[in-house]
Amino acid sequence: GLKRIQVGVTGMTCAACSNSVEGALTGLNGVVRASVALLQNKADVIFDPNLVTDEDIKNAIEDAGFEAEILS
């Protein structure tokens, strides 16, 4: 089944930042939906855990230039 996690994202200061994080997450094979809340410094990600892991999600955010922490 699908898995849903919240990720704390630090370093986003404008809407282009949150859009680029969203794009990085949506571009991962296995991510079904990614929604990034700029003001809350959070990403909500729904994915197939057989295709992509929590760690892959964290790494994708960090590769996009932000700090990421899995919250739940």
Ligand code: 9UX
């Ligand atoms: Mo605009 Mo967000 O340059 O880094 S994309 S602040």
